Amino acid sequence: MRRAILLVLVLASACLPIVAQAQTETRITILYDAFGNDPAMKKDWGFSALIEIAGKRILFDTGNDSDIFAANVKARGIDLSKLDFLVLSHRHSDHMAGLGYVLSVNPKLKIYAPREGFGIYGSSLPSSFYRKDESLPPQMRYYDGSPPEVMKFGTAWQGANFETIDKTTEVAPGVTLIALVSDAPGTRELRELSLAIDTPDGIVLLVGCSHPGIENIAEAAAVINPKIHLIVGGLHLVAARDDVIASVVTALKDTFKVENIAPGHCTGEPTFAALKQAFGTHYIYAGVGATFSVGPSMTSGQRRGEAPTLDENDWPAYRKLATREDPFGVVQWRAKKQHAGR
Ligand SMILES: [Zn+2]
Ligand SMILES: [Zn+2]
Numbered sequence: 001m002r003r004a005i006l007l008v009l010v011l012a013s014a015c016l017p018i019v020a021q022a023q024t025e026t027r028i029t030i031l032y033d034a035f036g037n038d039p040a041m042k043k044d045w046g047f048s049a050l051i052e053i054a055g056k057r058i059l060f061d062t063g064n065d066s067d068i069f070a071a072n073v074k075a076r077g078i079d080l081s082k083l084d085f086l087v088l089s090h091r092h093s094d095h096m097a098g099l100g101y102v103l104s105v106n107p108k109l110k111i112y113a114p115r116e117g118f119g120i121y122g123s124s125l126p127s128s129f130y131r132k133d134e135s136l137p138p139q140m141r142y143y144d145g146s147p148p149e150v151m152k153f154g155t156a157w158q159g160a161n162f163e164t165i166d167k168t169t170e171v172a173p174g175v176t177l178i179a180l181v182s183d184a185p186g187t188r189e190l191r192e193l194s195l196a197i198d199t200p201d202g203i204v205l206l207v208g209c210s211h212p213g214i215e216n217i218a219e220a221a222a223v224i225n226p227k228i229h230l231i232v233g234g235l236h237l238v239a240a241r242d243d244v245i246a247s248v249v250t251a252l253k254d255t256f257k258v259e260n261i262a263p264g265h266c267t268g269e270p271t272f273a274a275l276k277q278a279f280g281t282h283y284i285y286a287g288v289g290a291t292f293s294v295g296p297s298m299t300s301g302q303r304r305g306e307a308p309t310l311d312e313n314d315w316p317a318y319r320k321l322a323t324r325e326d327p328f329g330v331v332q333w334r335a336k337k338q339h340a341g342r
Contacts, residue, residue: 026053026199026294028206028232030286031072032063032098033264038289040075042068046094047208047234047265050078053197056172059086060195060206060233062098069098072288085110087177089208090192091120094265099157108161112177114191115164122155122162165193168220174198178220180212187211194233196221202229202259204294209266210236214248218256228258230294232286234265242270249274260298262286 030036032048046064050057059080063069073080080102086109089095102109113121127147138144155162170176175197182190194217195206203225207217214235221228231252237245249271252258261275262284276283284292292298 026051026197026204027291028052028204028262028286028294029076029078029291030264030288031076031078032061032069033286033288035264036287036289037285038287041072041289042075043288044068045265046097047089048072048095048098049206049232050076051195051197051204051206053175053199053204056084056175057082058175058195059083059102061087061089061095061208062102064094064097066098066101070101073101076289080105080109083109085112085171087111087193087195087206088113088121089194090114090190090211091116092209095208099160103157103160107159111160111162112171112193113162113164114179114193115166116191118153119164120156121164122153123164124150124152127151166191176224178217180216180220182211182213184211184213194221196224198225199229199294201294201296201298202227204229205231207231207233207235209234215251215256218252218258222256228256230260230262230284230298231258232262232264232284233267235263235267235271237271238266238268240268240271242274245271245274249278253278260284262290262292 029050029052030048031041031050032044032046034043034045036043044064046061048059048061048063048069050059052058063072083106086099086102088099088111091114099111111121113119115121115123117123117125127143127149129151130142132145133141134145136145165171165177165179168176168178175195178194178196180192180194182188182192190211192208192211194208194210197204197206203221205217205221205228207214210217210233214231218228218231235248237248240248245268252261252275260282261279263272263275264286267275282298284290284298286292
């Protein structure tokens with residue numbers, strides 16, 4: 001019964017701030033991943049997240065399967081026609097396959113993607129890059145010997161509004177795309193964008209797969225603001241050895257002093273365990289369907305250190321209960337108590 005009273009108090013104090021917070025706070029929703037506890041969301045390998053900050057809505061990656069991505073977007077009631085821009089972290093299909101669906105809803109959406117020579121997002125080169133031989137007859141020469149000054153190479157999504165990025169760029173006030181290149185065997189020269197948002201609480205850093213190395217990405221983010229408030233996304237340690245995992249966890253915790261971590265996607269199960277142990281209540285659960293606000297006292301299961309976080313799924317049920325006359329049986333309980341006391 002005491003719990004019921006507490007719940008009423010929690011609801012009374014929490015209802016108003018939650019509405020207000022949605023306008024001003026940074027809020028992140030995980031739309032695609034292979035783990036999660038929300039039965040309304042489909043699980044699949046890949047990553048996507050929606051970031052809402054200061055009235056802006058940024059989509060980061062689009063998952064591994066267009067149909068699953070569409071289903072998860074609909075399950076969360078997200079309107080993709082109202083986005084400020086999309087960031088595609090890198091060209092791996094588990095981050096891009098939902099792009100067709102995004103474009104079907106929002107064909108003119110601004111899309112930031114890594115710049116790659118002959119990449120699928122489209123590219124260009126000055127025609128001076130190739131050697132000429134003027135002794136050849138025109139029919140043996142490229143463009144009959146008169147090439148365009150700039151040669152354009154196509155994209156897999158013709159007509160899409162791509163802007164390709166090859167160096168770290170602030171694309172909106174306080175919103176920076178960190179551009180790095182992987183040096184790891186298997187993904188050498190793969191370019192990847194990470195999204196760093198400079199909030200009053202420090203950097204909120206979204207990473208797709210961290211192919212260039214999470215330590216390198218964190219180092220680049222720390223140049224913008226040495227206080228890293230939160231890292232969300234895949235750390236690419238899915239098959240890493242324990243000693244490698246331990247050294248990355250130590251670097252994040254002790255070198256970069258990352259305050260909160262919300263790992264997902266290719267972070268890996270043993271790394272989830274190691275991060276949970278290292279970050280404790282500052283490990284934010286980020287399975288598919290998870291929504292969390294970013295703020296000063298961000299800890300897992302807590303909101304501002306005042307009250308337990310109510311899962312987004314709990315709200316409809318609580319609201320329904322709250323419309324009843326005696327939602328949690330408190331009136332009935334008091335009446336009984338008074339009766340017994342007489
Ligand atoms: Zn990848
Ligand atoms: Zn991936």
